[in-house]
Amino acid sequence: MLSQKFRLKKNSSFTATYRVKNSFYLNGVAVFVGLKKKNPNDTTKVGFVVSKKTHKRAVKRNRLKRLMRESYRILLKNKELGNAEKYMSLIFVGHEKALCHKYKEISVIIKSLLEKIND
RNA sequence: CAGAGUAAUCGGAUAAUCGCGCAGAAAUGUGAGGAAAGUCCGUGCAUUCAAGGACAGGUUGCCGGAGAAACUCCGGACGGCGUGAGCCGGUGGAUAGUGCCACAGAAAUGAAUACGUUAACCUACGGUUUAGCGUUUACUGCCGAUGGAUUUCAUAUCACAGGCGAUGGUGCAACGGUGAGUUAAGAGCAUCACCAGCAAUAACGAGAGUUAUUGGCUAGGUAAACCCCAAUCGAAUGCAAGAUUAAAUUGAAGGCUAUAAAGGCUGUCCGCCAACUUCAGACAAAUCGCUAGAGUUUGCGAGAAAUCGCAAUCCCAGACAGAUGAUUAUCUAAAACAGAACACGGCUUACGGGUUACUCUGCUUU
RNA sequence: GCGGGUGUCGUCAAGUGGUUAAGACCUCGGAUUGUGGUUCCGAUAUACAUGGGUUCGAAUCCCAUCAUCCGCC
Numbered sequence: 001m002l003s004q005k006f007r008l009k010k011n012s013s014f015t016a017t018y019r020v021k022n023s024f025y026l027n028g029v030a031v032f033v034g035l036k037k038k039n040p041n042d043t044t045k046v047g048f049v050v051s052k053k054t055h056k057r058a059v060k061r062n063r064l065k066r067l068m069r070e071s072y073r074i075l076l077k078n079k080e081l082g083n084a085e086k087y088m089s090l091i092f093v094g095h096e097k098a099l100c101h102k103y104k105e106i107s108v109i110i111k112s113l114l115e116k117i118n119d
Numbered sequence: 120c121a122g123a124g125u126a127a128u129c130g131g132a133u134a135a136u137c138g139c140g141c142a143g144a145a146a147u148g149u150g151a152g153g154a155a156a157g158u159c160c161g162u163g164c165a166u167u168c169a170a171g172g173a174c175a176g177g178u179u180g181c182c183g184g185a186g187a188a189a190c191u192c193c194g195g196a197c198g199g200c201g202u203g204a205g206c207c208g209g210u211g212g213a214u215a216g217u218g219c220c221a222c223a224g225a226a227a228u229g230a231a232u233a234c235g236u237u238a239a240c241c242u243a244c245g246g247u248u249u250a251g252c253g254u255u256u257a258c259u260g261c262c263g264a265u266g267g268a269u270u271u272c273a274u275a276u277c278a279c280a281g282g283c284g285a286u287g288g289u290g291c292a293a294c295g296g297u298g299a300g301u302u303a304a305g306a307g308c309a310u311c312a313c314c315a316g317c318a319a320u321a322a323c324g325a326g327a328g329u330u331a332u333u334g335g336c337u338a339g340g341u342a343a344a345c346c347c348c349a350a351u352c353g354a355a356u357g358c359a360a361g362a363u364u365a366a367a368u369u370g371a372a373g374g375c376u377a378u379a380a381a382g383g384c385u386g387u388c389c390g391c392c393a394a395c396u397u398c399a400g401a402c403a404a405a406u407c408g409c410u411a412g413a414g415u416u417u418g419c420g421a422g423a424a425a426u427c428g429c430a431a432u433c434c435c436a437g438a439c440a441g442a443u444g445a446u447u448a449u450c451u452a453a454a455a456c457a458g459a460a461c462a463c464g465g466c467u468u469a470c471g472g473g474u475u476a477c478u479c480u481g482c483u484u485u
Numbered sequence: 486g487c488g489g490g491u492g493u494c495g496u497c498a499a500g501u502g503g504u505u506a507a508g509a510c511c512u513c514g515g516a517u518u519g520u521g522g523u524u525c526c527g528a529u530a531u532a533c534a535u536g537g538g539u540u541c542g543a544a545u546c547c548c549a550u551c552a553u554c555c556g557c558c
Binding site for chain 2: 007008009010013014015016017018034035045047048049057058059060062063066067069070071073074077088089102103104107
């Protein structure tokens with residue numbers, strides 16, 4: 001789990017991010033990107049979503065969320081986020097195809113997704 | 120040794136690095152389950168309505184006990200299954216009443232508008248229908264099977280007499296079953312024996328019930344069809360309940376009245392979308408409820424058990440975009456089902472690989 | 486978290502305990518036509534979500550499970 005200041009919390013923030021309609025998809029994981037930062041000192045906030053429709057069992061949904069979160073945390077720690085730092089918010093959405101992936105595959109997917117983000 | 124049955128139990132471990140929730144000033148401590156699941160029952164708790172009575176309606180349904188209660192648990196009775204240890208059971212009433220029982224069959228519940236006689240009607244007769252009268256008698260539906268006559272015989276036909284419900288046929292089911300005797304042949308035979316069922320009496324038991332004797336006598340199934348009987352139940356909504364403090368509101372947003380005309384979907388209306396218009400661009404509440412409880416562990420006592428009592432001991436998740444993860448190594452091995460969201464008691468379902476105790480059956484050996 | 490509904494041929498669907506179950510669309514064949522469509526005729530095979538129970542007999546009655554859909558911020 002990330003610490004509090006990196007988390008995306010409010011419902012309005014989620015809706016605002018979805019509204020921009022700037023998204024990328026790769027192997028069962030989608031990223032929604034919000035607007036660019038006004039103040040460069042603000043942190044980039046992240047949300048992770050796996051809906052109940054992707055799988056019925058809570059254990060498998062939690063597993064995917066944790067794997068995505070862990071791989072993002074490692075990238076944050078090593079400061080390999082790239083262009084994503086310029087934006088206010090990110091939302092990762094897991095789909096049915098990603099449920100069977102292992103940790104290493106997920107981390108590769110998320111890294112390449114972040115590289116796709118433009119200036 | 121093999122195969123079964125019952126009960127109980129474990130629910131990955133250790134180390135290293137990085138990381139998260141809660142508590143705390145810090146050090147540090149602590150952090151998912153046996154089913155947390157399904158939501159099938161039952162409670163607490165909260166709000167609103169009603170608070171009296173009756174009816175309606177719902178729920179439950181062998182007996183006794185336990186329990187806050189329960190489609191709950193324990194023990195027993197009865198019935199069924201299994202060679203057995205054991206397992207399973209929604210198990211009141213069909214003699215309160217109503218309904219239903221397809222097809223087949225003479226007949227499906229009055230198994231029969233009883234039986235006999237007389238009169239009327241029709242007829243050669245048997246017979247059939249209607250009405251009246253009498254008798255209270257053990258009962259016994261339909262077809263065939265028996266004897267006699269006619270005919271050369273068989274088949275067939277005819278009438279009379281008596282017998283019959285055993286056997287055969289239908290069906291899930293035919294007023295209980297089997298055997299003996301009786302009889303021309305039978306039978307439910309005013310007969311005998313045994314079994315089943317009913318009633319009464321007696322004994323045993325707390326009760327469900329069991330056993331014995333006697334008696335006459337035979338009652339189709341279905342209540343998981345309506346229903347009857349007995350017991351029992353305030354109703355609704357669920358922590359997203361609700362309370363307090365602070366504040367002023369909405370955010371994949373809102374508005375679009377009437378008359379005539381006017382964009383797209385359509386033949387029209389409605390509706391939706393677009394257009395137009397009004398704003399807003401990541402500031403957009405917090406605390407309590409919330410976990411000290413029908414609690415955990417251990418010991419002693421009561422009881423056949425469920426369970427209860429007493430004493431000591433422990434405090435053991437509490438999030439709110441929502442905490443348990445990742446990597447590496449070792450343990451035979453990338454180990455099942457699966458993730459708390461107010462709490463608790465049950466039930467049901469899912470589950471890899473084991474462990475322990477007792478019991479049964481078969482085989483072998485002594 | 487709490488509550489409610491639905492499962493029947495490939496699709497849509499009827500069926501209030503009594504023949505392994507009506508119909509429409511689809512598919513296939515034939516007729517009509519110069520050809521195709523329309524129309525007409527005929528045929529195929531296939532279905533009661535799963536597992537138990539009650540009953541002589543369940544798509545139907547009862548119980549459990551599974552799948553799926555919806556509502557309440």
